[in-house]
Amino acid sequence: MRRVVWRCFAVCLFFAAPLLAQDGRITLDPPAPTSLTPIDAHVFVLCGEKSHTVTRVGNVIKIHVEPGVQVELCDPPVPYLVRVSIGTLPVGEYRIEVTVGALDSIPASRAFVVRDAAQRDFEIHPFAVPTNPFGLRLHLSSTHDAEVDRVFVGDVEISQANLTRENGAYTFPAPTRGRGLVDVRIVPKAGDSVTLPGALYYYDFGAPIDNSVFERILFPVLFQGAGAHGSQWVSEAAIANPQPWAVETVNHVFPFVCIFYPCGERLDPEFFISFSGHGYPHGIALIAPRAEADGLSFSLRVRDTARSAEGYGTQVPVVREGQMFRNTDLTLLDIPIDPRYRTKLRMYAFDYGEHGAYVTIDRAGSAPSESFFVPVRRTCDFNLCEAIPWYGELDLPSGNVDERVNVYVTIGDADSPAWAFASITNNETQQVTIVTADGEGGRP
Amino acid sequence: MKIATTLLTLLLPSAALASQIHVVPFSPTSATPIEVHYLSSCRARTHSIARDGREIVITALDPQCPAVLPIPIVEKVKLPEVLPIGVYHVTIQEVGGMDFAVRNAGPKPFELHPSAMYPNDGLPVRMSGVRCGKADCSDVTVRVENEPVAITVGDDGAIWFTAPDHEQGLVDVTVQKADFVTISPGALYYFGRQDYLAAYEPILFPVLFAADGAYGSRWRAEATVSNPAPWTVHADYTLHNIGPCIQDCDPPFEPKSFEKFLGAAYPRGTVLWAPRSEASHLAVALRIRDVSRQEVGYGTEVPVVRERDFVHGSNIHLLDVPLDPRYRVKVRIYMIEPVLAPSTGGAVRIRRGTEVLELPFTLTHRQVFAIEPYYAEVDLPQGVAGERVNLDISMPLDAIGWAFASVTNNETQQVTIIAPQ
Numbered sequence: 001m002r003r004v005v006w007r008c009f010a011v012c013l014f015f016a017a018p019l020l021a022q023d024g025r026i027t028l029d030p031p032a033p034t035s036l037t038p039i040d041a042h043v044f045v046l047c048g049e050k051s052h053t054v055t056r057v058g059n060v061i062k063i064h065v066e067p068g069v070q071v072e073l074c075d076p077p078v079p080y081l082v083r084v085s086i087g088t089l090p091v092g093e094y095r096i097e098v099t100v101g102a103l104d105s106i107p108a109s110r111a112f113v114v115r116d117a118a119q120r121d122f123e124i125h126p127f128a129v130p131t132n133p134f135g136l137r138l139h140l141s142s143t144h145d146a147e148v149d150r151v152f153v154g155d156v157e158i159s160q161a162n163l164t165r166e167n168g169a170y171t172f173p174a175p176t177r178g179r180g181l182v183d184v185r186i187v188p189k190a191g192d193s194v195t196l197p198g199a200l201y202y203y204d205f206g207a208p209i210d211n212s213v214f215e216r217i218l219f220p221v222l223f224q225g226a227g228a229h230g231s232q233w234v235s236e237a238a239i240a241n242p243q244p245w246a247v248e249t250v251n252h253v254f255p256f257v258c259i260f261y262p263c264g265e266r267l268d269p270e271f272f273i274s275f276s277g278h279g280y281p282h283g284i285a286l287i288a289p290r291a292e293a294d295g296l297s298f299s300l301r302v303r304d305t306a307r308s309a310e311g312y313g314t315q316v317p318v319v320r321e322g323q324m325f326r327n328t329d330l331t332l333l334d335i336p337i338d339p340r341y342r343t344k345l346r347m348y349a350f351d352y353g354e355h356g357a358y359v360t361i362d363r364a365g366s367a368p369s370e371s372f373f374v375p376v377r378r379t380c381d382f383n384l385c386e387a388i389p390w391y392g393e394l395d396l397p398s399g400n401v402d403e404r405v406n407v408y409v410t411i412g413d414a415d416s417p418a419w420a421f422a423s424i425t426n427n428e429t430q431q432v433t434i435v436t437a438d439g440e441g442g443r444p
Numbered sequence: 445m446k447i448a449t450t451l452l453t454l455l456l457p458s459a460a461l462a463s464q465i466h467v468v469p470f471s472p473t474s475a476t477p478i479e480v481h482y483l484s485s486c487r488a489r490t491h492s493i494a495r496d497g498r499e500i501v502i503t504a505l506d507p508q509c510p511a512v513l514p515i516p517i518v519e520k521v522k523l524p525e526v527l528p529i530g531v532y533h534v535t536i537q538e539v540g541g542m543d544f545a546v547r548n549a550g551p552k553p554f555e556l557h558p559s560a561m562y563p564n565d566g567l568p569v570r571m572s573g574v575r576c577g578k579a580d581c582s583d584v585t586v587r588v589e590n591e592p593v594a595i596t597v598g599d600d601g602a603i604w605f606t607a608p609d610h611e612q613g614l615v616d617v618t619v620q621k622a623d624f625v626t627i628s629p630g631a632l633y634y635f636g637r638q639d640y641l642a643a644y645e646p647i648l649f650p651v652l653f654a655a656d657g658a659y660g661s662r663w664r665a666e667a668t669v670s671n672p673a674p675w676t677v678h679a680d681y682t683l684h685n686i687g688p689c690i691q692d693c694d695p696p697f698e699p700k701s702f703e704k705f706l707g708a709a710y711p712r713g714t715v716l717w718a719p720r721s722e723a724s725h726l727a728v729a730l731r732i733r734d735v736s737r738q739e740v741g742y743g744t745e746v747p748v749v750r751e752r753d754f755v756h757g758s759n760i761h762l763l764d765v766p767l768d769p770r771y772r773v774k775v776r777i778y779m780i781e782p783v784l785a786p787s788t789g790g791a792v793r794i795r796r797g798t799e800v801l802e803l804p805f806t807l808t809h810r811q812v813f814a815i816e817p818y819y820a821e822v823d824l825p826q827g828v829a830g831e832r833v834n835l836d837i838s839m840p841l842d843a844i845g846w847a848f849a850s851v852t853n854n855e856t857q858q859v860t861i862i863a864p865q
Contacts, residue, residue: 036477036526038549083551088526117477119522121490144489238763240834272834274764298865299763311858312766312851314744318865322752331727334668334704336742406670406702424742431741431858438748439727441672444700 026096026110027351027415029083031321032212032290034117039086042415043098043108049082061086063098081414091116091198093181112212113181115291116197121146122186124199125245128213128289131202133174134261138200139245139269140186141169150187153177153200169244179204209250209386215293216285216350218319218389218419219253219300222277228342231430232306235277236313238299239286241267247296250287251387253277267296274299282378282391283348293320302423304430314432316421324350324417329442330409335422335435337361337399342427345396347420348389349376349412357392357411360443364404370397376411396422408443465536466782467544468520468756470641471720475549478523481757481842482536483784485514491521500534516786518757518842529630531613545614545633545642553626554619557675559721560633560643564609569632570675571595571603574619585620588632600674612636644680644717646780648749648817649730650848652683652714654707658772661857662736666743667705669716670727671697677726680717681815683708697726712810712819713778723750734857744859749846754780760837760847760864767827770854777837777847779807779818785841792822793836801825807840824849 029040041063043052048068055062063084086096091114098108115127125139140151145168151158153175162172184199201213224234239254241247252264254275277300288296303313317323330347337343347357359372376392378385392411399405412418424433464483472478480502488504495501502521527546535541554573561567577583581597586605593605614630635643652665671677677697683705684695697703708714718726733743747753765773775792788807793800805820827833839845851860 030475034477036524038475038526085550117522118524144487236764238834240761240763242759242761242836272763274832297761297763299862300865301764301860301862309770310856311853312768312771312860315861315863317747317863331670331672333670333702333727333729334666334731338742340739341742426741429740433731433742434745435729435731436745436747438729439670439672439725441670441725441727444670444672444702 025108026098028112028212031215032115033089033112034115035091036088036117038088039114041084041086041096043082043084044414045080045082045100048080052082052084054084054086056086059092059094061094061096063096065098065100067101089114091181111210113198113201113210116199120196121194122196124184124196125243125292126247126289127199127291128201128203128248129174129177130248131179131204132176132261133248136174136246136248136266137171138174139169139171140184142188146191147189148186149189152185152187154182167244171245174200177202179207205250209287213289213291214250214287215290215321216287216387216417217293217296217298217321218283218285218324218348219277219280219298220283220316220319220346220348220419220421221281221300221302222253222279222284223281224276224278225281227304227430228425229427229430230306231304234303234305235316236274236299236301236303237277237318238272238274239267240273240297241269241271241295242297243292243295244269245292246271247289247292249289251384253280253284253286280388282346282393283389284384285350285387285389287387302432304432307430310429311431314423314434316434317436319348319419321417324419325437325440326412326415326417328440330411330418330420330437331439331442332407332409332420332422332435332437334404335396335407336402336404336424336433337396338401338403339398340401340427341424343396343422343424345394345407345409345420345422347374347376347392347394347409347411347418349416349418350389352376352390352412352416352418354390355413357409359394360408360410361396362406362408362443363399409437464784465534465540465542466641466784467534467542470751470782471547471643471645472527472544473547473549474529475526477526478546480521480523480534480536481518481784482521482539483516483786483841484519484539485509485516487517488519491519493521493524495523495525498530498532500532501537502534503537516841518784520757529614543639545630545635545639547614547633548628548630552628552631554617554628556617556628556631557673557721558678558719559631560635560719561607563612563634563636565607566609567607567678568604568676569607570598571605571617571619574603574621576601576603577621583621587618587620589615590618598674602674607632610634612639640717641782643720645720645723645751647716647718647723647726647728647751648713648754648778648780648846649683649710649716649728650713650746650749650776650778650846651711651732652705652708652730653711655711657734657857658852659854659857660736661734664707664733664735665746666707666731666733667748668703668729669697669705670702671722671725672700672727673722673725674699675722677718677722679719679722679726681714682716683714710816713776713817714815715780715817732859734859737857740856741858744861746861747848747863749778754844754846755839755864756844757842758839760835760839760845762835762837762847762849762862762864764832765824765835765849765862766851767824767831767833768829769826770829771851772854773824773849773851775822775824775835775837775847775849777805777807777820777822777839777845779839779843779845781844783818783840783843785843788818788840790820790837790839790843792824793838794824794833795836796827796831796833
């Protein structure tokens, strides 16, 4: 009995630590809920689940999980995903609080935002605004070119002097506000006033990032340096914001000498920058507001500038969160392991840990498959850690001339967004071919 | 059956073109908000939406119609609620109507593959997630809409049954074990030709060809498709189908199979239509390679474009495209069904300093069936050494499109692909 109690205690501590440490231990499906979408919370517990209850008190959703009864059989403790249906919520800010068993004193929690999804006569952008906007202009447009008389952000009226009409839309500087969602009320010159509930989300740069508001867009390699056989590799990247409103990102990924804020985070309307990336050979994410991220465009190429006359390099995908893989092995088909080439597999995961990745190489025919354990690591300072993926790489063993293999990668625990690609580099010409992961079926 | 399927799907584009309405997403679930798109020449101030059970009626209010020259527009109407599982009919007053199915997004007591089929396809269906008490599962009864079906047990313990013929619609499947009954609502979807997009997902292979090119190059495309699942995937227009074909044109992707397709006759791309419940399981890859110089490199990956990668109703942006005279740059533009716009024209816009260069194109469809996408290509003019530009590609109204630029070195034939990101 004592053994059981100790094991339970140890398990609960083990369980509580990551819950306390990582907001990511509670994930949402969909990751950016709206007022129309039913919401599931994914809660990670150890040793299974006997039952769970959900209660909502105002904007706090309390989830209590009763762990599986056979804790003594739970060795080693394996994270178990409990799907908790929360249902549809109105526009607002919410907090999920999780308790497990009798340990009410060790809760896990995370905040999230439910955005308005109803069809409205007006739209305002961007959705995410820093609490000190420093001149960020909001863009208000009407589906019917309605003329606007007055605009209120919360209880702050925008002065007429600040309201500018450009190309059929209105722009005005975002007022300074405290953190949180705010309604915007528009009084048109003709017709009734219109309220856009929760139209803006003010965030604090110093506070933890709310993953329901922001998404990570992975630039898998941003570096420059010398390689084998006299090669000089450069990552050539570009970012554009073709939208008629500014987008404020949490960080930036291009070199920027900063004197005054914003320090590269603000992507003005029609913004475009091309740059040579450096400092992130293992990748970095641009953390951008989900509401605006789809409208941003990117480009990334790796190029051997020692042979720049021969080609323009190779495109490397910039990976949006929706293109990453969750809860499945990654599949990379038809990768050459020809001895005239060097083939490197690069693997990425967010919300993970130093757990490692498993790589299986399936050779054609009757040859047995090979498996490798690859450590994954990341190096980051406190502020940037959300943007830095856990990373591992593996040089695939050389095979026969023209031999090709299929590669399967297991990386990330439940709900961790993961991605991988292989680079195949000709030893003589340094030409690079990229093979990216595709398909969620895993290994046959 | 395959002939019937082929003949049915031959007519897909014309049917889709004839329709002026579609719902987005094309295969909505009980968790997805739904938007109805329709073609109009009048801009409504707002819309009223009334739902009575499975009937939804949308009425344009206070429509503003140009008196002289009507310019087609696409009206987008968000439904105010997520719909429960079922088949619905939406009517746009004075425009028309269409049926659509809302499938279950909630937890399922068991998985079925495939879960969508034509009414009399008679496909074998694999059921997983059911624990039998006996090895032959004789303690389990499977019913498709209350009708028991004969079952067999596979080597891996999964249950198999043949989908009975059924009229179009969503059908519940139940599993009874002793007195315990589990129901999966709307688990099987019997769809008709008009519902093709709801049941199948397009996967675009932008080039699949073998041809000789400039400067002695011999281009070969290499595509691979892997079906790692333990069930057969019955796709339409699989890459097996090269050239004219009457019967058994699209052999299915067998369980745990891996197939290569070397250069075929689709320089304008081809669309593989995979059942939505299976599409994400398939893994695909595509490379083009100049085999006359194969010792210098393994070629260039060309993205295989899944439905989520297409833009829908917005411009396509390609950044940092070189106009260097040492390279030739071709932009390839694709559009897939459904097509709402009466015109299939667009333009590639290039901003060079203060000058904007506009290169118009018209998307054409070479065949009458959906195996090829609508396609256009534009050769970019040469600029000065080192010059790079951004491309802003406008598409037809509400088009589901994609584009990429190929940048080919005139000497080495090295190809760089620039795809939208």
